Amino acid sequence: MAGVSLKCGDCGALLKSVQxxxxxxxxxxxxxxxxxxxxxxxxxxxxxxxxxxSKTETDLHTKRTGHTEFVDKTAEVTKPISLEVxxxxxxxxDEPAAADVSTTSQPEEMVAPEVDKKILEELxxxxxxxxxxxxxxxxxxxxxxxxxxxxxxxxxxxxxxxxMPMVPVNSKVEAPKPSLTPEEMKQKAxxxxxxxxxxxxxxxxxxxxxxxQFRERARKKKEEEEKKTEREKEKERIRIGKxxxxxxxxxxxxxxxxxxxxxxxxxxxxxRAREKIRQKLEEDKAERRRKLGLAPEDPATVKPSAPxxxxxKSMLPVRPATKQxxxxxxxxxxxxxxxxxxxxVKRAFQTLLTYMGNVAKNPSxxxxxxxxxxxxxxxxxxGSLQGGIRFLELCGFEKIEGDEFLFLAxxxxxxxxxxxxxxxxxxxxxxxxxxVL
Numbered sequence: 233m234a235g236v237s238l239k240c241g242d243c244g245a246l247l248k249s250v251q252x253x254x255x256x257x258x259x260x261x262x263x264x265x266x267x268x269x270x271x272x273x274x275x276x277x278x279x280x281x282x283x284x285x286s287k288t289e290t291d292l293h294t295k296r297t298g299h300t301e302f303v304d305k306t307a308e309v310t311k312p313i314s315l316e317v318x319x320x321x322x323x324x325x326d327e328p329a330a331a332d333v334s335t336t337s338q339p340e341e342m343v344a345p346e347v348d349k350k351i352l353e354e355l356x357x358x359x360x361x362x363x364x365x366x367x368x369x370x371x372x373x374x375x376x377x378x379x380x381x382x383x384x385x386x387x388x389x390x391x392x393x394x395x396m397p398m399v400p401v402n403s404k405v406e407a408p409k410p411s412l413t414p415e416e417m418k419q420k421a422x423x424x425x426x427x428x429x430x431x432x433x434x435x436x437x438x439x440x441x442x443x444x445q446f447r448e449r450a451r452k453k454k455e456e457e458e459k460k461t462e463r464e465k466e467k468e469r470i471r472i473g474k475x476x477x478x479x480x481x482x483x484x485x486x487x488x489x490x491x492x493x494x495x496x497x498x499x500x501x502x503x504r505a506r507e508k509i510r511q512k513l514e515e516d517k518a519e520r521r522r523k524l525g526l527a528p529e530d531p532a533t534v535k536p537s538a539p540x541x542x543x544x545k546s547m548l549p550v551r552p553a554t555k556q557x558x559x560x561x562x563x564x565x566x567x568x569x570x571x572x573x574x575x576x577v578k579r580a581f582q583t584l585l586t587y588m589g590n591v592a593k594n595p596s597x598x599x600x601x602x603x604x605x606x607x608x609x610x611x612x613x614x615g616s617l618q619g620g621i622r623f624l625e626l627c628g629f630e631k632i633e634g635d636e637f638l639f640l641a642x643x644x645x646x647x648x649x650x651x652x653x654x655x656x657x658x659x660x661x662x663x664x665x666x667x668v669l
Contacts, residue, residue: 237272239265240256240265241265241266246268246270246273248272253265259375271306272285273304274308274310275303276302277293277302279301282297282344284302285346289349292353341401342399343398344396344398345397345398347369348374351369354377355381359450361394363395364384367393371383497560501663501665505666558626559623559656562626563581563619565618565619566617566623566667567666567667569617569618571667577617579613580617581657582661585657587624588653588654589654591650595645596642601642604637605635605636621638623653627650628646628649
């Protein structure tokens with residue numbers, strides 16, 4: 233099979249033609265070339281049509297531009313390589329005319345020229361814009377970093393120095409050769425090295441100040457962007473902090489209101505219990521006076537009792553009882569029905585509180601939401617007491633499977649109801665006057 237490229241035996245680079253091999257030899261002094269059946273890659277960016285000849289070039293192009301999609305056109309441009317040295321003769325003069333004919337029929341697409349990526353990165357690191365660095369490398373023949381810097385210094389005042397040079401995408405446009413001979417370039421490089429170690433001479437050459445200016449400008453721009461980003465982050469932190477504080481304040485207000493309502497209900501319960509005890513004492517006192525044969529006390533001297541208040545309250549419009557009030561009344565009824573066995577009542581209240589706590593902590597666990605009615609322990613503690621099952625039904629439990637189980641469906645678990653039930657049970661356990669009425 234005929235070779236389709238020339239491979240440099242020193243660095244492994246693939247070259248399309250003898251002319252490229254000669255240019256490569258001039259730049260690198262490599263002279264070991266051989267024919268290869270491995271084609272030179274031609275990966276074309278689908279966004280900007282930039283051709284890349286290796287995976288490394290595509291990675292650098294992606295890093296610089298953000299373009300990630302490439303089309304492999306290697307097969308379209310691959311052809312057997314000719315080992316004849318191109319002649320600079322009339323044929324070369326006629327080629328532009330032929331090219332002009334083809335371009336007049338259809339305008340060719342223009343792209344940025346290929347330059348030495350490594351030298352380009354060094355120039356960008358020194359502070360030169362990408363367009364200026366690419367232009368310097370292209371017009372200095374990709375010879376070296378020093379040649380590109382020389383070109384920038386010599387053409388610093390050009391109006392188009394910061395414009396990206398463009399070449400036809402489908403034509404092989406060689407970069408202009410430097411005007412200096414190899415001996416002159418070598419001498420110039422030695423002079424630049426001397427300038428590199430002599431800050432005074434190098435600054436006189438103008439490069440250090442020029443490069444430092446770009447680096448300083450880039451540094452200031454980066455610092456401004458970092459400060460702006462930090463300010464935005466600080467504003468976002470302040471906003472989130474305010475929202476969290478506001479949410480915490482609302483939660484504390486709601487908790488304070490709930491505690492105030494609970495204390496108010498407890499005080500009302502205690503007041504009614506004391507009033508009933510007072511009435512009971514008065515009745516006992518009257519009974520003792522009757523047994524002793526004493527005259528009853530003058531009603532005018534007796535303090536007005538609760539029935540007067542109840543009579544006034546009865547004149548107010550009737551408000552439907554809330555679920556929390558129904559729970560309180562259910563617990564009060566349970567205690568009054570078993571007032572002779574306080575231990576049993578307290579054990580029932582504690583068992584119900586355990587049921588509510590288990591469901592609130594593990595709402596997804598079915599075993600905490602399902603109670604067998606004929607369970608002996610449940611019957612001894614809650615089921616046999618009047619109002620025990622009614623309280624669970626107020627919390628959302630329903631009888632299922634022929635009244636064999638009490639079950640609370642997952643979608644009917646209401647944390648507000650469970651919290652209210654827990655509050656009422658805790659009050660009933662800790663309040664010594666609960667259920668006296």
